Structure formats: C-alpha cells, structure tokens
Amino acid sequence: MTVYAPRHVDIWPWTNWKANTYTTPTRGLNSGALGFAFIGCVHTTPINSYMAWDVALDSGTWTLTIIYPKYTDQGIITPSLGGSNLTAYDSRSSLSYNNVYKATGITVATPGVYELRLTSTGTSGTQYVCTVQLITLTRTGA
Amino acid sequence: MDLPRRVEIVPWGNPKVTTTGSLRQQSSSYLSGGNGGFATASGQYTTFEVLLDSGTWTLTVIYMRGTNGGQTAITLGGAAVGNVEHYNNNSLLNQVIEFSGISVASPGWYDLTITCTGKNASSTNYFCQYHFLALRRTGA
Numbered sequence: 001m002t003v004y005a006p007r008h009v010d011i012w013p014w015t016n017w018k019a020n021t022y023t024t025p026t027r028g029l030n031s032g033a034l035g036f037a038f039i040g041c042v043h044t045t046p047i048n049s050y051m052a053w054d055v056a057l058d059s060g061t062w063t064l065t066i067i068y069p070k071y072t073d074q075g076i077i078t079p080s081l082g083g084s085n086l087t088a089y090d091s092r093s094s095l096s097y098n099n100v101y102k103a104t105g106i107t108v109a110t111p112g113v114y115e116l117r118l119t120s121t122g123t124s125g126t127q128y129v130c131t132v133q134l135i136t137l138t139r140t141g142a
Numbered sequence: 143m144d145l146p147r148r149v150e151i152v153p154w155g156n157p158k159v160t161t162t163g164s165l166r167q168q169s170s171s172y173l174s175g176g177n178g179g180f181a182t183a184s185g186q187y188t189t190f191e192v193l194l195d196s197g198t199w200t201l202t203v204i205y206m207r208g209t210n211g212g213q214t215a216i217t218l219g220g221a222a223v224g225n226v227e228h229y230n231n232n233s234l235l236n237q238v239i240e241f242s243g244i245s246v247a248s249p250g251w252y253d254l255t256i257t258c259t260g261k262n263a264s265s266t267n268y269f270c271q272y273h274f275l276a277l278r279r280t281g282a
Contacts, residue, residue, distance in 0.1 A: 005144055006146055009146075009148075010150065011148070011150070012150055012174070012274065012276070014173060015150055015202055015204065015274055015276035016200070016202040016240070016276045016278055017278075018278065027173060027236065027238075029170065029171060029172075029173065029236070030170075031170035035174070035175065036170050036172070036173070036174070036175035037173045037174065037175070053148060053278075054147040054148065054278070054279070055146075055147065055148065056144040056145060056146045056147055111144055112144050113144050113147055
C-alpha cells in the first residue's frame, strides 16, 4: 500500500493537544470568532508557557497560518516547527477576533512527524496569555 | 512516509454511514459551532472512517448533555473504547471526556463508530449529540 504524507493539516487547537503548559487551558466561545471557539488560558500564565501538537508533513515548502484573537492581556507568541523558531507575532491589542498570522517558505526537508509549538516568549504589556482559534499548515511547493 | 498523528472529526460533517435521523444542529454556543449524531432510538449509529498509525491513541470527545440525552458506546475497529452518558437534569454544553490507552496494532483504516445503546430512565429521548471528536497518537 502506498501511503502519502499529508499536504494540508488543519488543527482545531481547542480540541486537544500534545502538551499545554499554560495555566489552566480554557476553551472559550464567541459568536464573532471564525470557528466560534478558541483555546486560551488564565490571565496569570507565566512567560515561556507553550502549547504543542504533533503533525505529519510531507517534504516541501509550507505555509503556517494562525487565526487568533487579540486582547490586552496577551503576549508575544513565537511559533516553532520541529524546533526551529519562526517569526514571532504580538497578540496584545484591544479585543478583536480573526486576526491572521502567516509564516511562508517553511522548509520541510524530509517527510515525517514534527512538533508545532506556540510559545509566549515575551509581551508588549504585562501578561503572556496565548489564545488561538485555528491553525493551518499548507504545502505550497516541492 | 508517516501517517497522521492527529485526526480531527467534525461530527456534523459527512460520516461514512449514519442510521440516525436529523444529523446536524447549529449554535454559536457549541464548540465547533454545531452538533451532530442525534439518535432517536437505541441501536442507531454513526461511523467515521479514520486513517491511523500504529501505536497508542487518545480519543477526546466534546459533547452535550441534557434532559433528552441518550447513552452511547464508542468503538474503534470493532473494539470497545468507552461509553458516554448524554443525560443530565439540565443542559450542559461542551463537555469533555478523554479515552486514553487505545491500542492500534497496525497502520490502516479503522471505523470509529458511535452507537446509541439506550437512555437513562429519566430521559425524554435518545439524543446523542457531539460537538467534536479528536484522536491523537500518544506513544509507539
């Protein structure tokens, strides 16, 4: 049987996770949020908290898309794939849903299982909350 | 090649087979925005076919309880995974239950089947309503 590695991966992050060190991971609902739902945590979560998922990926070039809310208690989030950090994004702002982060040109040298991790590496305010609605990995080239 | 280590199932999507009646219900109060897999009688079932690597897996079930709730049994590849009680004396949305230590001996396609097995004596119906199902591999 020929088995093909995935070339499109959707992660509904509030369903479950490989690891989540944020303080009190919390599933939330909002009718204005794409997907209606998100995973978050409590206000007092510490810096360097992270959540992670294992994803099976084909080799090639990939784009990571994260749809997320912004809020005043949120931190600077650094995504990483297979241990390699990607460009960070600041999720601290007044409340808004459906913000889009994209990291393009991610190289996956060999098909395999990789850990996707979101880590609160800093803040432009005082808190480190991370909240996410949907994560998508899309293969864009060989 | 590596098989997926995560499988996410939107139960109001398109199952492989279902013998239940009305299958979908929408609400922004539900995680995933919907419900799927209603039953109105014992024995009705819904099956999703999933591709799994060998190893140990955990099934996360996000579901609803209420005064009209039934009872379901979940199987994977014909093997029992666990049971879910959907009855409660008031409505409870977005309930989470996890079944860990599910052993998959060899990679391949497996039927994940949810079967209505009955209802609590106090329940007014057999509704077995799910918001989301997710499988993740936790070990070799």
